[in-house]
Amino acid sequence: AQPKPKLSMLRSVGSKLFLSVVGGSLIGLLGTTFWSYRELSRQAEGELLSSLQVKTENVEGNLSTLEYSTKTVADALKNLYQAGERREQVYVNLINRALKTSPLATGLGFGQPPTSRLIIPSRQYAYPYAVRENNIVTAKGGESDPGDYQSRYFIDPIAAKKPIWLEPEAYTETTLDPPKQLVSTAYSLPFYTDDGKLLGVLSQDLELGFLSEKLGVPVMRDAGHFLLVSAQGNLLAYPPDPQQALDLKPFPQLSNYKGLWEEIQAGIGAGNNSGVLKWRD
Numbered sequence: 001a002q003p004k005p006k007l008s009m010l011r012s013v014g015s016k017l018f019l020s021v022v023g024g025s026l027i028g029l030l031g032t033t034f035w036s037y038r039e040l041s042r043q044a045e046g047e048l049l050s051s052l053q054v055k056t057e058n059v060e061g062n063l064s065t066l067e068y069s070t071k072t073v074a075d076a077l078k079n080l081y082q083a084g085e086r087r088e089q090v091y092v093n094l095i096n097r098a099l100k101t102s103p104l105a106t107g108l109g110f111g112q113p114p115t116s117r118l119i120i121p122s123r124q125y126a127y128p129y130a131v132r133e134n135n136i137v138t139a140k141g142g143e144s145d146p147g148d149y150q151s152r153y154f155i156d157p158i159a160a161k162k163p164i165w166l167e168p169e170a171y172t173e174t175t176l177d178p179p180k181q182l183v184s185t186a187y188s189l190p191f192y193t194d195d196g197k198l199l200g201v202l203s204q205d206l207e208l209g210f211l212s213e214k215l216g217v218p219v220m221r222d223a224g225h226f227l228l229v230s231a232q233g234n235l236l237a238y239p240p241d242p243q244q245a246l247d248l249k250p251f252p253q254l255s256n257y258k259g260l261w262e263e264i265q266a267g268i269g270a271g272n273n274s275g276v277l278k279w280r281d
Helices: 007-082 086-103 146-150 152-160 208-214 240-246 258-269
Strands: 107-111 129-133 134-142 164-173 180-192 197-207 218-220 223-225 235-237
Touching: 007 086, 007 107, 007 129, 007 152, 007 180, 007 208, 007 218, 086 107, 086 129, 107 180, 152 164, 152 180, 152 197, 180 208, 197 208, 197 258, 208 235, 235 240, 235 258
Parallel strands: none
Antiparallel strands: 107 129, 107 197, 129 134, 164 180, 180 197, 218 223
């Protein structure tokens, strides 16, 4: 018998070497792909956080401006009262000018307790108010509806004894002609005399459609959307469909987000007030 070719061992070694090199290359390629995916994921999350941070600071700045302007108006009301001013029209004019200079608010007004009419004694139900529509401000005085003094925007700040943001609600704005149905949130604060007597409650309104417009930009790379939710889970702004917020639809009922809302609440309860929450419907 003729001897077997000695090249068979080289072929065998070569094949193993080839498989080893290819196998190692595949493992290296898979490792590189996984690393690239992880890196892209981190970059995307970083970009998302950066975009969210910018928009959050923008919205917070707008709301802080509204809060500050409300407190400034309250100080002006108190100063007029201390100066002895009791004419209703003077206060109507003040509210009118203040709303015109507010960049965000859609309504501004104050009411005094009917049983303690310190600012405008001549009116039992005085509630000077101004409203903005299509960038035109309309203000009025006169007798208000007695029911206004049982509304949340009047009694809740008094009970809290401090400024508060109110949950959104629908109401009929009678300052407009004809009256119009609006949906707003409001920043409301009670203001007092130096010796602690309640002068009134001042509220500055923020219409929900306006908020949706402010947030109506893509989150990242022309995709995704921002939304704003109140502490109790009510939609304040929902740019993809602003009418959902105007219909006062709770966030947990929107697109089956109940599970997401529960996770958000659990995170807040555990002290996680910022960051990225990953959730799959």
